Amino acid sequence: xxxxxxxxxxxxxxxxxxxxxxxxxxxxxxxxxxxxxxxxxxxxxxxxxxxxxxxxxxxxxxxxxxxxxxxxxxxxxxxxxxxxxxxxxxxxxxxxxxxxxxxxxxxxxxxxxxxxx
Amino acid sequence: xxxxxxxxxxxxxxxxxxxxxxxxxxxxxxxxxxxxxxxxxxxxxxxxxxxxxxxxxxxxxxxxxxxxxxxxxxxxxxxxxxxxxxxxxxxxxxxxxxxxxxxxxxxxxxxxx
Numbered sequence: 130x131x132x133x134x135x136x137x138x139x140x141x142x143x144x145x146x147x148x149x150x151x152x153x154x155x156x157x158x159x160x161x162x163x164x165x166x167x168x169x170x171x172x173x174x175x176x177x178x179x180x181x182x183x184x185x186x187x188x189x190x191x192x193x194x195x196x197x198x199x200x201x202x203x204x205x206x207x208x209x210x211x212x213x214x215x216x217x218x219x220x221x222x223x224x225x226x227x228x229x230x231x232x233x234x235x236x237x238x239x240x241x242x243x244x245x246x
Numbered sequence: 247x248x249x250x251x252x253x254x255x256x257x258x259x260x261x262x263x264x265x266x267x268x269x270x271x272x273x274x275x276x277x278x279x280x281x282x283x284x285x286x287x288x289x290x291x292x293x294x295x296x297x298x299x300x301x302x303x304x305x306x307x308x309x310x311x312x313x314x315x316x317x318x319x320x321x322x323x324x325x326x327x328x329x330x331x332x333x334x335x336x337x338x339x340x341x342x343x344x345x346x347x348x349x350x351x352x353x354x355x356x357x358x359x
Contacts, residue, residue: 133289135289161345163346163347170354171351171352172336172349172350172351172352173290173336173349175346175347178345178346220287222289222290224289224290232278232295232297232298232340234280234292234295235347236292237282237289237290237291238289239287239288239289240287240288240289242287
């Protein structure tokens with residue numbers, strides 16, 4: 130299989146708090162992981178591509194100082210939403226590639242619903 | 247730039263009826279094509295993919311899709327809908343040589359008893 134675990138599944142916190150979301154590939158090594166944001170009833174928006182051992186590549190319009198990504202090992206990438214505000218409330222989903230090769234699918238975590246009060 | 251269009255943001259069919267979810271892409275070179283399903287408050291699960299070879303691909307849960315290069319389409323079908331098929335479905339493409347997936351806007355499938 131290719132299982133991706135995302136934690137926590139839900140976070141509710143006060144404005145100004147920093148929140149860390151973890152994305153783990155449980156049964157494979159992932160050199161590349163992806164972070165998406167999904168608004169209600171909308172599609173996934175790619176935020177950044179996370180490469181193990183190097184800096185993440187952010188999509189246009191995504192603040193890298195706001196959304197800190199760390200990919201320190203082949204099985205773990207983290208997304209930290211710094212000083213979160215209500216407009217950061219959203220569903221965040223990570224994915225990982227099991228094998229090298231662009232024909233391979235991405236395997237997704239179950240998402241994290243972030244609610245900022 | 248490549249794009250993905252899913253015709254119909256909401257499709258409703260009766261239980262036992264044919265399911266047809268449409269996906270068209272715009273790319274001069276055939277990309278890699280994927281269909282994913284998303285249940286409420288969950289991530290995405292791969293249904294099937296097309297890379298090369300046979301243009302009719304079979305996936306999980308009885309779904310299949312056919313790549314038609316001349317129509318730049320990759321429509322998803324299932325002969326007989328089941329109540330458990332109710333979910334959001336996303337078509338995605340990856341251009342050969344590109345790392346990113348580009349998603350369609352999604353189609354919400356509702357199954358009527």
